[in-house]
Amino acid sequence: MKLVTAVIKPFKLEEVKESLRPVGIQGMTVIESRGFGRQRGHTEVYRGAEYQVDFVPKVRIEILCDEGQVEQVVGAILDSGKTGSIGDGKIWVTPVENVWRIRTGEKGKDAI
Amino acid sequence: MDAALSALWREAGGEDGVALVALGGYGRGELSPRSDVDLVFLYRGRKKPVALTKRVLYALWDAGFEVGHATRTVKDSIRLAAENHEAHTSFLSARLVAGDASLHADFVDAVGAFTRKRAAAFARDVAEYTAERHRAAGRVPFLLEPNVKDGAGGLRDLHVATWLAAYFNVCNPESIAGNAEILHRVRNWLHDATERRSDVFLLPLQDPAAADLGYPGDRPGDALMRDFYGAARAIWWHSQTCLSASAPSVAGTHPQPDLAPFAAGLWTPDARNAFVEALRTGSARALEELDQAGVLTRMLPEWDRISSLPQRNIYHRYTVDMHCFETVAQAVALGGPDAKDDLASQVWADLADRDRMLLAALFHDAGKGADEDHSERGERLALDWTRRIGFGEDAAGEVAWLVRHHLLLAETATRRDIGDQRLVESLAAQIGLVERLKMLYVLTVADARATGPEAWTPWKAALVAELFGHTLHVLERGEVVGADVDQVIKRRTGEVRDALSSHEPGEVDAHLLGMTRAYVLAFPTPDLARHFALAQPPPGEGDLRVHAAQAGEPGVWDVTMIARDRPGLFAILSGALAVSGINIIGAQAFTRLDGIAIEVFQVVGALDRVFDDERWAKVESTCRDALAGTIDLDAELAERRRAYARESKGKREPTRVEIDNETSDFATVIEVHATDRVGLLYDITKALADFGLDIQVARIATYGHDVVDAFYVRDLLGQRLDEPARIGRVKEELLARIGRGPRARG
Numbered sequence: 001m002k003l004v005t006a007v008i009k010p011f012k013l014e015e016v017k018e019s020l021r022p023v024g025i026q027g028m029t030v031i032e033s034r035g036f037g038r039q040r041g042h043t044e045v046y047r048g049a050e051y052q053v054d055f056v057p058k059v060r061i062e063i064l065c066d067e068g069q070v071e072q073v074v075g076a077i078l079d080s081g082k083t084g085s086i087g088d089g090k091i092w093v094t095p096v097e098n099v100w101r102i103r104t105g106e107k108g109k110d111a112i
Numbered sequence: 113m114d115a116a117l118s119a120l121w122r123e124a125g126g127e128d129g130v131a132l133v134a135l136g137g138y139g140r141g142e143l144s145p146r147s148d149v150d151l152v153f154l155y156r157g158r159k160k161p162v163a164l165t166k167r168v169l170y171a172l173w174d175a176g177f178e179v180g181h182a183t184r185t186v187k188d189s190i191r192l193a194a195e196n197h198e199a200h201t202s203f204l205s206a207r208l209v210a211g212d213a214s215l216h217a218d219f220v221d222a223v224g225a226f227t228r229k230r231a232a233a234f235a236r237d238v239a240e241y242t243a244e245r246h247r248a249a250g251r252v253p254f255l256l257e258p259n260v261k262d263g264a265g266g267l268r269d270l271h272v273a274t275w276l277a278a279y280f281n282v283c284n285p286e287s288i289a290g291n292a293e294i295l296h297r298v299r300n301w302l303h304d305a306t307e308r309r310s311d312v313f314l315l316p317l318q319d320p321a322a323a324d325l326g327y328p329g330d331r332p333g334d335a336l337m338r339d340f341y342g343a344a345r346a347i348w349w350h351s352q353t354c355l356s357a358s359a360p361s362v363a364g365t366h367p368q369p370d371l372a373p374f375a376a377g378l379w380t381p382d383a384r385n386a387f388v389e390a391l392r393t394g395s396a397r398a399l400e401e402l403d404q405a406g407v408l409t410r411m412l413p414e415w416d417r418i419s420s421l422p423q424r425n426i427y428h429r430y431t432v433d434m435h436c437f438e439t440v441a442q443a444v445a446l447g448g449p450d451a452k453d454d455l456a457s458q459v460w461a462d463l464a465d466r467d468r469m470l471l472a473a474l475f476h477d478a479g480k481g482a483d484e485d486h487s488e489r490g491e492r493l494a495l496d497w498t499r500r501i502g503f504g505e506d507a508a509g510e511v512a513w514l515v516r517h518h519l520l521l522a523e524t525a526t527r528r529d530i531g532d533q534r535l536v537e538s539l540a541a542q543i544g545l546v547e548r549l550k551m552l553y554v555l556t557v558a559d560a561r562a563t564g565p566e567a568w569t570p571w572k573a574a575l576v577a578e579l580f581g582h583t584l585h586v587l588e589r590g591e592v593v594g595a596d597v598d599q600v601i602k603r604r605t606g607e608v609r610d611a612l613s614s615h616e617p618g619e620v621d622a623h624l625l626g627m628t629r630a631y632v633l634a635f636p637t638p639d640l641a642r643h644f645a646l647a648q649p650p651p652g653e654g655d656l657r658v659h660a661a662q663a664g665e666p667g668v669w670d671v672t673m674i675a676r677d678r679p680g681l682f683a684i685l686s687g688a689l690a691v692s693g694i695n696i697i698g699a700q701a702f703t704r705l706d707g708i709a710i711e712v713f714q715v716v717g718a719l720d721r722v723f724d725d726e727r728w729a730k731v732e733s734t735c736r737d738a739l740a741g742t743i744d745l746d747a748e749l750a751e752r753r754r755a756y757a758r759e760s761k762g763k764r765e766p767t768r769v770e771i772d773n774e775t776s777d778f779a780t781v782i783e784v785h786a787t788d789r790v791g792l793l794y795d796i797t798k799a800l801a802d803f804g805l806d807i808q809v810a811r812i813a814t815y816g817h818d819v820v821d822a823f824y825v826r827d828l829l830g831q832r833l834d835e836p837a838r839i840g841r842v843k844e845e846l847l848a849r850i851g852r853g854p855r856a857r858g
Contacts, residue, residue, distance in 0.1 A: 010528050010575060032571040038829065046455060047462070072408065085531060085830035103405045 001096040001112060004063045004073050006036060007089040008081040015060050019080035020063070023072045029062040039087035056087060064099055064112050113143055114209055116242040117168075121210035125520070129156045131211040132168070133219065134179070136180075139205035142267075144295065147309075150202060153183040154215050162519040186219050190226050200227070204275050224278070231279040235358035238272055243362070253344035254431045256424060258606035260299045265344025266423055266590045267295050269351040276358050283354035290764060291343035298340060313340075315424070330663045334424065341431055342420040349404055352397075367395035374407045383411075384502040391470040394444020399474075403433065412497050415767035417481040429564040432480050437509040439473040443554055455577050456557040459550050469551040471498055472514035473558055479515075485686045493518035497766060514551055517543075521556045525575040530582065533778040534705065537629045539579075540586040540593045541601075549587060552581045582777045589775070590621035592629035601632050604640060620644060626705035630809065634700050635712070638673075643710050647674050650708050656739055658732045660723070663714060667721045670714055673735065679828065680801035682810060685711060687745035687794035690737035691752065696793050701810035711810075718756070747796075749791040756790060765818055769846045772840045773832055779808050779824035780833040782842070786850045788819045795849045796821060803842050804828045 008016055013030065014091035037059070065073055068091055077091055099109040121132055137149035149172065153165045158185050158226055172179050184192070193200035203223045208216040227234055245262050251636065253265030261267045270292050273285040301321050303309055313321070322332030329335070355363035369390040375381035387407075388397050395511040402408060409416045418432040430438055446460035447453060459648055463469060475497060479490030498508040507570075543549045550741050553558075556576055560568035587593055612620045623644050624632065632640065646657050657674040673685055682701055689696055700713035717723060737743050768785040774779045781803075793812065800807060800823060809824040825831060833839055 009529070011527050014527070032569065034571060039831070045456060046584070056576070067561045083529060087531075096467070 001099055001109065002065055002067055002070050004065060004070060004077075005060065005094065006081065006091040006092065007033070007058050007060050008075050008077070008086060009083065010059045010082070012081050014081045016061065016077055017075040023069065023076050025063055025065065025067075025069070025073060027064075031060045031062075032068065033058050033060045035085070036088075041059065048062055048093045054104075058089060064096065066109060066112060067111050113138070113149070118210045120168050122170050124164055124171075127161055127211075129212055129215065130154065130164060131213070131215040131219070131823065134207045134209050136205060137200040139202070139207045140271075141207070148178050148180050150180045151209075152181070152189070152206075154212075154219055155183065156215060157185075183315075185489065186215075186222050189219065192221055192222065193226060195197060197241060200234070201238070201271070202396045203723075205271075207518055228279060235276055235280065235355070236276060236362050239355045240360035242269070242272055242351070252434070253348040254341050255429065256418075256426060256432055257312055257314050258340070258344065259312050260295055260302065262550060263344075263347075265298065265341075265348030266291065267309075271348050272297075272351040273347075273354050276354055280354065282357040282359040284350075288347050291346045294339055295347075296341045298336075299323065303813050308329045308668055314340055317570045318424075325759070334422070334515075337422045337424065339424055342705045344827075345420060345431075349400065353674065358604050363669065366395045366401070367393040369393075369402050370397050371402070371405050372405070374402075374405070374411065377410055379411060379501050381502060384540065388467055388470075389500060390812075392444065394441050394448065395464055396434070396441040399437040399440060400434075403437075408433075412493075412500070415478065421481045423480075425443045425562055427566060430562070432477050435562055436474050436477055439476065439555075439558045440470055441564070442561040443470060443473050443558035446554065446558070455580075456554060459580075460554050463550055464547055465507075469514070469554055469667065471501075471503075471507075471549065472518070472555055476515050476518045476555065476559060477513065484735070487516050487519065488840055490518075492663055508550065510551075513548065514555060517552065517751055518555055518559060521552055521576055521579060522572070524570065524578040527631055530575065531778075533776075535545060535627065535857045536582045536777075537581070537586055537592055540572045540583045541598060541629070541747050543583065543587070544593065544595075544598075545583065546587045549580070549583055554808070585639035585777055591635065591808065597629075597633065601629055604632050604637050607637040607645070608640045611637065612644055615644075616801045619648070623647070623704065627702055627710075628809070631702045631710075635703075639670075639712075643674070644673060645712065646672060647704075647708055650706065651676050654739060656732075656736050658728075658735065660728045660731075667716050668714055669723060670712060671731075673711045673713070675709055675711075675739070677703050677707045677806075679708055679804070679806050680798070681739075682711060683797035683801045684738045685735055686713075687714060687749060688735040688743070688793050689715065689731070689789065690791045691738070691743065692734050693720065693752075694731065696787075696812065697814040699793070699810060699812035701807060703808055744793065744835055749794060767847060769843050769850075771833065771843060773834055776824060778832075781828050782823045782825055782833075784819070784821040784823075784846065784850065786819050786821075787815050789816055792819060793821070796846060797823070799842075799845050800825060801840075803845070805833065805842070 003051055004044075008014070010032075017028070035058050036054065036056055037073040039056060063073060074093070082088055098107060100107045117132065131154040133152050133154055134150065135152055137147050138150050144392040145148070153168075155161050155163060160804070162183075165181070165183055169181055170181060190204060193203055193429045203219075205228070206216070206220055206223065221528055243588050245268060247262050249259040249263070249266070250263030253263070255263060256844075270285060271287065273283045273288065276286055278281040289296060297339075298313060299311060302311065302313060302317070302325060305317065305321070318333035318337060319331060319531060322336035325336060327333075327335045330486065334794070352363065367390075370386045371378060371387045376383075385404075388726075390402055403419075408737065410420060411472060421432040421711050423430070425433070429437065446457045451457045451460075462467075462720060472494070475490060475494040476491050477486065477490065478497075479486035482489055489510045495508050495512040500507070503511075520539075524530070524535070524539060530536065540549075543552065553576070557568065557573075560572065589596070608624065609620055611619065635643070642659065646659055651657055651674060653676055661670050661673045662668075663670045671689070673682060675685075686696055686699070694715045694716045696713050696715055699712065701709065729857070734743070738745060765787065766787060767787070768781040768783075772781040786796075797807065797810075804827055805825040806828060807823050807825055809823045813820050833842065
């Protein structure tokens with residue numbers, strides 16, 4: 001079992017979500033987050049006053065999946081999350097020890 | 113209960129000089145299935161009627177009742193009341209159940225006298241306890257899961273009015289007594305249905321309760337909660353009015369709108385002014401005051417559709433109308449003493465006409481509660497109402513526009529790519545006016561803050577602020593938006609569509625949408641159409657399409673070149689032209705969203721001014737070779753410069769290179785002023801390419817010997833050039849390369 005985490009541009013959420021459906025992913029956790037990488041924050045200028053925006057709004061999604069699905073999931077996100085300009089984000093995969101479904105007590109693959 | 117207790121009393125051998133008195137809820141005659149039974153055994157003299165009380169109480173306990181009890185003299189009671197506010201208030205509803213009536217009467221008199229003596233202090237205590245109770249159980253009457261007893265507008269608020277009625281005229285519990293019925297029914301249902309004595313009306317219980325209470329339909333909870341909120345609101349409002357009057361220092365006051373002008377039910381100038389004044393106070397309570405007086409429902413037809421209309425999800429904490437009041441309040445608060453020094457406050461301070469914005473704030477959700485899209489319905493209502501109130505067509509139009517588009521900024525910021533220049537330009541065109549954008553921004557912020565704690569996070573604020581900034585800059589510069597500009601763009605777009613009617617309309621539109629508005633402004637319709645045709649189907653790698661035609665002036669030609677964009681494309685093409693003995697006197701370059709570059713050069717022959725098809729064929733092939741990399745442009749151009757070194761006559765302007773990050777949010781503008789020479793354009797653009805700068809848009813013009821070039825560039829990561837060190841290096845390098853040539857500086 002694996003956890004696929006991706007940080008993407010906010011407006012890409014719908015597209016990414018849709019692209020995961022054919023892969024068989026029906027659930028994910030979505031967190032509004034802010035961050036920066038090589039994309040620097042920028043300065044808003046209004047009336048000569050600068051409002052430094054250091055952290056750029058992003059969306060983080062977390063998807064639990066079977067080891068065998070990882071490649072498809074990552075592929076789908078790479079495809080749908082890309083704009084080609086800086087700030088598109090990153091995807092990473094981490095191993096998961098175990099998973100339970102709270103309502104039923106199912107665990108392991110049944111709980112994904 | 114009373115009957116049972118009377119019987120018990122007789123059985124227990126009720127004594128003289130002892131009274132069994134009911135207090136609190138029982139005293140009021142409101143016993144819910146699981147309420148406490150609150151009793152006091154009053155006695156005179158020294159001897160506590162212990163045996164009697166025991167007999168009564170044991171019987172009650174055996175029967176399973178929760179009994180609150182005490183045995184006191186009247187004097188004891190008063191002493192207790194002085195220390196304990198809750199005890200004091202429970203005494204106010206004392207009722208004789210059995211026993212000595214005169215003792216009970218004495219008790220009531222004593223409590224009354226005691227309270228009257230310290231009425232003001234008592235009111236303050238009530239206000240404090242009420243505030244505390246609300247803090248814990250619910251501050252507004254419209255919580256998704258209200259506390260029927262302790263929350264704002266709950267049953268306890270009704271008691272507040274009752275307690276204070278005797279001492280303060282404004283408190284009149286009779287006026288709101290009718291509203292209590294639905295609260296009681298819900299509370300009784302709750303105590304029956306839940307095993308615990310919970311007073312909190314949880315969301316999943318609302319539909320079942322409504323069904324049991326006789327509400328019809330699929331979601332009976334909606335109708336029940338509407339009635340509930342209406343009743344709670346009336347109770348809350350009255351108790352707040354009561355507390356504000358009796359204990360202003362604790363309960364606080366709010367601006368009192370002048371209600372007199374509304375008495376006739378007509379929108380006279382006085383009524384209009386009073387209304388606007390009320391809005392300007394930014395007090396949701398003041399607006400509530402207007403509403404309670406019926407001003408809104410009477411004088412704005414169809415306002416009642418959103419009156420107490422609940423929005424039953426965790427995202428919205430208020431009913432629709434209350435939310436509108438709150439939005440007005442949040443907007444005015446941007447200029448208030450607690451305002452943070454942020455962008456929203458700044459923009460608020462800059463608004464020219466705040467009244468329009470406040471009207472829009474009040475009306476923005478008025479379209480809810482019907483099946484139609486609420487923005488569209490709201491637009492119609494706002495137009496009608498603003499006119500009715502007595503504002504002119506101009507104002508009515510603005511307010512209606514704001515209501516129609518009140519979600520535009522927030523939705524675009526979170527769902528669209530706000531880094532896309534085309535999106536921002538089209539948004540700017542849609543909004544059209546700087547003042548309107550500012551009002552929309554303030555409305556967006558106020559609306560979100562008035563919705564609930566989740567609706568306006570720093571995350572969202574950052575996105576909306578960025579979009580606001582970009583759109584504002586586009587509008588302020590007025591280059592690609594504005595009434596005249598919009599006309600031209602609209603006309604040309606239509607003409608191009610007509611001219612290309614043989615093609616798929618979808619393709620033509622995609623082409624135009626993929627270009628920035630500046631592109632459509634830069635060329636007349638026939639050229640625009642020709643570019644499209646030349647670019648179909650889109651060229652692949654290394655493919656170059658060339659078209660040359662005589663321009664207006666003799667000897668001047670327009671050369672259009674279309675290719676797949678890549679770093680250095682412009683440099684290569686201008687170099688190839690220079691190598692072909694062509695002087696570039698003007699150029700415009702644009703890149704389409706899908707990466708197709710459209711470059712148009714105005715050229716003259718450098719020495720030989722005559723062009724025939726053969727020559728053009730040769731030029732085309734040189735350009736292709738240059739693209740393929742089979743020509744060493746640097747070497748060839750150096751050779752040409754040596755061979756054709758020109759004497760330059762007249763005064764030469766010093767070379768200037770300006771790096772500008774103000775003009776565009778989407779690119780750095782590099783402006784070059786220099787004296788023309790062979791291969792100048794190539795040298796400049798090659799330098800840019802060498803620095804990894806991609807040219808998005810180029811505008812080149814020649815005036816006599818002087819050349820003015822403007823390049824909109826981004827680096828290969830898509831960012832602007834804003835690191836000072838890098839800017840310095842680019843500038844230096846450009847100056848060095850421009851200076852090279854027959855008259856290179858030392």
